[in-house]
Amino acid sequence: MSTKTRATFTCLILLFLSASLISQVVSRLLPETSSYENHEQWMARYGRVYRDATEKEQRSKVYQDNVQHIQSFNNDIGKTYKLAVNKFADLTNEEFRTQRNRFLAHDCTPSNSAFKYENVTAVPSSMDWRKKGAVTPIKDQGQCGCCWAFSAVAAMEGITQLKTGKLVSLSEQELVDCDTSGVDQGCEGGLMDNAFEFIISNKGLTTxxxxxxxxxxxxxxxxxxxxxxxxxxxxxxxPAKSESALLKAVASQPVSVAIDASGSDFQFYSSGVFTGECGTELDHGVTAVGYGTSDDGTKYWLVKNSWGTSWGEEGYIMMQRDVDAKEGICGIAMQASYPTA
Structure with a gap:
């Protein structure tokens, strides 16, 4: 190899190494946004259309702020759960709460009603009523604030399957339209107990x-x-404020529970055991359909939501169980109930 050729070859190697080093440096400096869709892509994915350019610009800003929050959260390796961009990504947390969470919490005075599982002394180490055939597929309440109806119906679907051996998807819309003479007011909110009372007086529910x-x-x-x-x-x-009592009930059948689902981490929950901060201002009705222990030893409740399969773990969330607070995480042990048949 001539001296000139050797020099040319050396220059090419140096150029290659320089380019490689520059690329590595740039990749470290740039935010890791490649795995996130831009707003236009997100709009196309979820079929979102805005009234005008002004609204689109406003929503784009909200979207970018939410993506930044999700990205920052997920970069913390100490978390037991992950967040993800979902169909709520162009909503502020306040807008999200207003649209979705319409559970009408009432005074949590200890109930005098019977609790037939009181004397249960042993429960399985884990339970998943989906595997027992007692849980219908995930549903989506949309922008109607009738989480209470979905929670009550899911619990009723569960006890119906346990008693008859048949899993039948029952009608939330019947509750929304017909259970309006008392506390329950359709898309404006309601309570699971009042839904059960309507179903009893109506002698049932249709499909x-x-x-x-x-x-x-x-x-x-x-x-x-x-x-x-x-x-x-x-x-x-x-019995209120007792996770041990709730465990006995969920070991026996799917149970309607109320939670505080107001936080942005709940809005964008994606996977893992939710251990985030939340209060006890109950604003959302869901259904506990099981419990278990994660690989890292964290105990959890398996909860069915009504926000479609694109939220959470295909529509479900695992929420930390056996916490120090007697109310349970997000108040899950404060207002639980179940139908009997």
Whole structure:
């Protein structure tokens, strides 16, 4: 190799190494945003359309702020759970709470009602009612604040399967449209116990296929209201502020629970055992459909939500169990109840 050729070859190597080093430096300096969609891509994915350019610009700013929060959170390797960009990413946390969370919390005075699982002395180390065939697929309440109806229906679907051996998807829309003479007010909020009371007085509930979900308040269809596919005989409240009592109940059947789901971490929860900070201002109705222990030894409740499969772990969340606070994480042990049949 001539001296000139050797010099040229050396220069090429140096240039290559320099480019490689520059690339590494730049990659360290740039924020790790490559795994996140830009706002336009996100809009296309979720079919989001805005009124005008002004609204789009406002939503884009909210989206970018949320992405930054999610990215910063996930970079903390000490967390037991992860967040992800989902269909709520263009909503501020206040807007999100207003749209979704309409559980009408009431005074948590200890109930005098019976608790038939009081004397249960042994429960399985884990339970997943999905594997027992007692849980219907994840549903989506949309922008209607009727989480209470989805929670009550999921619990009723569970006890119906346990008693009859048949898993039937029941109608939330019937509750939204027809259970309006008392506390429950459709998309404006309600309570699971009051939903159970309506179902008892109505002598049952029809199927989702007979009375499909619309996601808006409607006029009660009296024909379908009387076309009952499942019934319950009563309901009981789980003793308040007792995770041990709640464990006995969930070991026996799916249970309606109320939680404080107001935090942004709950809004963007994606996977893992949720151990985040939250209060006890109950604002959302969900259903505890099991419990277990994660690989790292963290005990959790398995909770079915009604925000579609694109939220959480295909629509579910694992919430820390056996916490120091007697109310349970996010107040999960404060207002639990279940139907009887």
């Amino acid at each position: 989702e296929s007979n009375y499909p979900y619309k996601g808006v308040d409607g006029t009660c269809n009296s024909n379908e209201e009387s076309n009952n596919a499942a019934t319950i005989t009563g309901y009981e409240d789980v």
